[in-house]
Amino acid sequence: MQWPRYMAPTMALLPQRLLLTLVLLPHLLILLSLGVGGSAYGTKPPCFWPSSAAEDGRCLSWRVMVEANNARGWRTVPAPCVGYVTGYMTRGQYGRDLDGVMDQVSAYVDQITPPADDGLDAWVLDIDDTCLSNLFYYEAKRFGAYDPLAFKTWASQGACPGIPAVLRLFATLRDKGFKVFLLSGRDEETLGSCTTENLESQGFSGYERLMMRTPEYRGQPSSVFKSAMRKQLAEEEGYRIRGNVGDQWSDLQGENVGDRVFKIPNPMYFVP
Numbered sequence: 001m002q003w004p005r006y007m008a009p010t011m012a013l014l015p016q017r018l019l020l021t022l023v024l025l026p027h028l029l030i031l032l033s034l035g036v037g038g039s040a041y042g043t044k045p046p047c048f049w050p051s052s053a054a055e056d057g058r059c060l061s062w063r064v065m066v067e068a069n070n071a072r073g074w075r076t077v078p079a080p081c082v083g084y085v086t087g088y089m090t091r092g093q094y095g096r097d098l099d100g101v102m103d104q105v106s107a108y109v110d111q112i113t114p115p116a117d118d119g120l121d122a123w124v125l126d127i128d129d130t131c132l133s134n135l136f137y138y139e140a141k142r143f144g145a146y147d148p149l150a151f152k153t154w155a156s157q158g159a160c161p162g163i164p165a166v167l168r169l170f171a172t173l174r175d176k177g178f179k180v181f182l183l184s185g186r187d188e189e190t191l192g193s194c195t196t197e198n199l200e201s202q203g204f205s206g207y208e209r210l211m212m213r214t215p216e217y218r219g220q221p222s223s224v225f226k227s228a229m230r231k232q233l234a235e236e237e238g239y240r241i242r243g244n245v246g247d248q249w250s251d252l253q254g255e256n257v258g259d260r261v262f263k264i265p266n267p268m269y270f271v272p
């Protein structure tokens, strides 16, 4: 049979296309059945971020529980999620989430009344994984359980990189005339000078006061120490805490937390 001239190239390929369709048909049917069954009866549909691996979906759920403060007291990242947390922290999503938090803080700063002339409008910022990053340290140890001696060795080097988005917020608050207090659970006696130098080297200068853990609070939960420090600021010194930023819920709960709190993501470790 002679095909019309304009159809000839298409029709000439017909046998090959038919063969290809027959070869692919079983695969298409399998994919369709997985998709329909998965969404209809509660089995999880494919997760395309960060990958289609079922383990990553479970780790994403775990991270959401951590950020929402539903998961508490965990001592280390679950072993199946170490790769996921590494990817989250280093492949862009952590930075996007952090920028999102900073956008919310900026919108709030723009909306509240500016600092009064009495110099008592304050912000409280945490240091570790708020102003300064410990990602290199935790990634190297595969996010293992908190090790006070190893962390002290790392922190005493004074080499923690500043977190740029938080540095920009810090500078904005300072330049607007808020008094910025840096509140850290780090031990003042052993890590005071290296922390001061580390902050300075990363551009955190012009804060009102660096408040670190004194001997009387050694061994106490961070939430107890930080509550006491904020109480001192608010009730003894008369500061109005307009905002409070930290990567742990223990930075943001307790007494005198401030008018509004902002949680920076941190799936690397938990501090009570």
Ligand SMILES: [Mg+2]
Pocket (backbone or CB within 6 Å): 126, 127, 128, 129, 130, 246, 247, 248
């Ligand atoms: Mg912290």
